[in-house]
Amino acid sequence: MTDQPVLAVEHLELQIGGARIIDDVTLSVGSGEMLGVIGPNGAGKTTLFNLMSGIMTPTGGRVLLRGDDVTRLTVQRRARAGLGRTFQTSSLFTGLSALENVRLSAQVSIGHELSVLARPRRGDAATSAAEERLEEVGLAHHAQTMAGVLSHGDKRKLEIAMLLATEPSVILLDEPMAGVASGDVPELVEVIRRVHRSGRTVLMVEHHMDVVLGLVDTVAVMHHGQVLAWDTPQAVMADPTVQSAYLGESL
Numbered sequence: 001m002t003d004q005p006v007l008a009v010e011h012l013e014l015q016i017g018g019a020r021i022i023d024d025v026t027l028s029v030g031s032g033e034m035l036g037v038i039g040p041n042g043a044g045k046t047t048l049f050n051l052m053s054g055i056m057t058p059t060g061g062r063v064l065l066r067g068d069d070v071t072r073l074t075v076q077r078r079a080r081a082g083l084g085r086t087f088q089t090s091s092l093f094t095g096l097s098a099l100e101n102v103r104l105s106a107q108v109s110i111g112h113e114l115s116v117l118a119r120p121r122r123g124d125a126a127t128s129a130a131e132e133r134l135e136e137v138g139l140a141h142h143a144q145t146m147a148g149v150l151s152h153g154d155k156r157k158l159e160i161a162m163l164l165a166t167e168p169s170v171i172l173l174d175e176p177m178a179g180v181a182s183g184d185v186p187e188l189v190e191v192i193r194r195v196h197r198s199g200r201t202v203l204m205v206e207h208h209m210d211v212v213l214g215l216v217d218t219v220a221v222m223h224h225g226q227v228l229a230w231d232t233p234q235a236v237m238a239d240p241t242v243q244s245a246y247l248g249e250s251l
């Protein structure tokens with residue numbers, strides 16, 4: 001861990017109707033690091049991302065972005081401060097082209113009025129930014145393809161391009177491989193690796209253990225709303241507590 005984490009949660013807690021969904025979670029990620037969050041179904045991984053990104057408010061503890069307490073800030077304020085996320089379910093405009101989808105995100109970042117009516121013009125700032133992001137995720141050849149007809153793998157890449165267009169410095173990826181055909185996983189892994197290597201800080205919830213362990217710097221294992229282990233992939237894999245939490249699943 002670096003001394004000054006980019007994103008940190010301290011003693012985070014979420015109680016709903018007496019149930020502790022998130023129970024005293026402390027985690028942090030340093031600049032340019034990639035943290036994987038793994039754990040059995042219902043462990044609290046998505047809820048943790050919801051608390052980090054501002055979709056939910058914790059009943060205890062703090063969320064810190066570059067040392068600033070953002071626990072009570074809205075999703076929009078956190079996004080403006082550089083925190084971006086993708087969701088398990090798709091958030092694309094299926095009837096618009098890939099380029100138009102990314103251009104809308106870029107417009108938000110550039111501060112222009114959102115308009116799907118204005119046709120993308122080569123050379124305007126939002127269109128140029130969108131073209132760059134499509135290139136970055138390997139979708140330049142699909143710029144004019146309707147988002148709805150892209151493969152699941154390409155839809156996931158497009159969602160990442162849309163996120164990048166908002167120029168986040170910290171990125172939360174919630175199960176980026178969900179629904180993606182196994183043959184398309186390696187390409188998507190490469191896209192995420194590129195995004196990370198370009199200097200962005202990445203947090204990723206992912207069920208594909210081989211993907212997580214091969215990509216990240218550190219792994220947090222969640223179980224029943226708590227962090228069971230938080231260490232390098234090698235150390236986590238060797239941890240007997242983690243192995244028993246995953247009883248029946250191979251790590």
Ligand SMILES: Nc1ncnc2c1ncn2[C@@H]1O[C@H](COP(=O)(O)OP(=O)(O)OP(=O)(O)O)[C@@H](O)[C@H]1O
Pocket residue numbers: 016021039040041042043044045046047048
């Ligand atoms: N708004 C809510 N009200 C009540 N319970 C909730 C709420 N949101 C989540 N939960 C419960 O909290 C627990 C953690 O859910 P969460 O979706 O965060 O788990 P997860 O680790 O992301 O699971 P999965 O891997 O299946 O996506 C689950 O038992 C879920 O039913």
